[in-house]
Amino acid sequence: MTEGPRICDYGDSTYRQDFWEGQGRDYEDAVERRVLQKVLPASGFRLLEVGAGFGRITNEYQMFRQVILLDYSLEQLQYARAKYGDDGFLYVAADAYRMPFWPGVFDAATMIRVIHHFENFPAVIRQVRQALADDSSFILEFANKRNLKAMLRHLFGLNDWNPYALEPIEFVDLNFNFHPEYVEREVAKIGFETRRVVPVSWFRLGLLKRALPLRLLACLDSMLQRSRLAISPSIFLELRLPGAPGKRAVSSSADPLDILRCPQSGTPLRRDGDVLLSESGTRWGIRDGVYDFRRALD
Numbered sequence: 229m230t231e232g233p234r235i236c237d238y239g240d241s242t243y244r245q246d247f248w249e250g251q252g253r254d255y256e257d258a259v260e261r262r263v264l265q266k267v268l269p270a271s272g273f274r275l276l277e278v279g280a281g282f283g284r285i286t287n288e289y290q291m292f293r294q295v296i297l298l299d300y301s302l303e304q305l306q307y308a309r310a311k312y313g314d315d316g317f318l319y320v321a322a323d324a325y326r327m328p329f330w331p332g333v334f335d336a337a338t339m340i341r342v343i344h345h346f347e348n349f350p351a352v353i354r355q356v357r358q359a360l361a362d363d364s365s366f367i368l369e370f371a372n373k374r375n376l377k378a379m380l381r382h383l384f385g386l387n388d389w390n391p392y393a394l395e396p397i398e399f400v401d402l403n404f405n406f407h408p409e410y411v412e413r414e415v416a417k418i419g420f421e422t423r424r425v426v427p428v429s430w431f432r433l434g435l436l437k438r439a440l441p442l443r444l445l446a447c448l449d450s451m452l453q454r455s456r457l458a459i460s461p462s463i464f465l466e467l468r469l470p471g472a473p474g475k476r477a478v479s480s481s482a483d484p485l486d487i488l489r490c491p492q493s494g495t496p497l498r499r500d501g502d503v504l505l506s507e508s509g510t511r512w513g514i515r516d517g518v519y520d521f522r523r524a525l526d
């Protein structure tokens with residue numbers, strides 16, 4: 229068997245406590261939520277959140293009847309499940325390079341603060357594309373390598389990499405920043421149309437965040453978002469998968485087995501207690517309500 233791309237495994241890491249809770253990032257969290265409300269469709273049936281983590285922003289998807297949280301970390305998903313419960317939510321522990329979904333079962337997808345962990349980002353986008361129905365929307369956030377700070381550092385010779393070069397930069401093991409033109413080019417190759425480019429999080433400076441009220445910073449950020457100047461540290465893309473309107477193939481079934489399939493063989497699954505059996509004989513576990521497709525059972 230050939231080895232796939234490396235995975236940044238959060239496992240039972242303390243990402244929530246170390247990065248978000250009480251860590252001075254209320255501004256980043258607030259502006260991301262505001263942007264999501266601007267770029268998400270007004271209503272929809274089933275949304276896929278890729279790399280949902282502990283469900284930090286999952287409560288922004290209330291316009292959808294069903295939300296599927298996919299993440300490689302079982303522990304982050306268990307935390308999310310304890311918070312959101314099972315009514316309208318489904319928790320899937322899986323590798324984003326091998327998603328366990330039937331084609332065309334979602335009418336929207338989001339991926340926020342995740343692609344910096346993908347050494348083969350187009351391969352994941354192809355998986356998202358396959359899981360989406362025609363005429364769907366996909367909100368993709370990425371860390372921008374051509375940001376103002378990197379440009380200034382480059383000007384003064386302080387960077388050992390070029391922010392204007394299109395290829396991704398791996399600044400720490402399995403942590404990449406992307407050039408906006410590279411991302412737009414790659415998503416276009418896979419069939420997505422870019423509807424909007426929203427530059428976000430302009431004021432990521434501890435001094436500013438401490439000195440100015442969050443609401444003021446968020447308002448100023450909204451104003452700069454309209455500039456379309458793609459030189460902020462974070463960029464949101466509002467993408468659309470074209471298709472004939474009205475041709476949506478999203479079924480309204482709430483049965484997880486109408487959404488999930490075996491990621492190895494692509495065959496249907498049947499449930500036996502806390503085990504999912506594929507037609508090809510592979511067995512997958514359900515652990516505390518989380519459908520676990522990371523490793524097949526023996």
Ligand SMILES: C[S@@+](CC[C@H](N)C(=O)[O-])C[C@H]1O[C@@H](n2cnc3c(N)ncnc32)[C@H](O)[C@@H]1O
Nearest residue numbers: 238279280281284299300301323324340341345
């Ligand atoms: C920085 S966190 C972001 C979480 C969430 N989107 C947020 O904004 O709070 C990145 C998440 O991507 C997940 N991840 C990384 N590589 C993955 C992969 N190959 N498949 C599925 N999830 C992955 C990690 O487990 C982690 O929860």
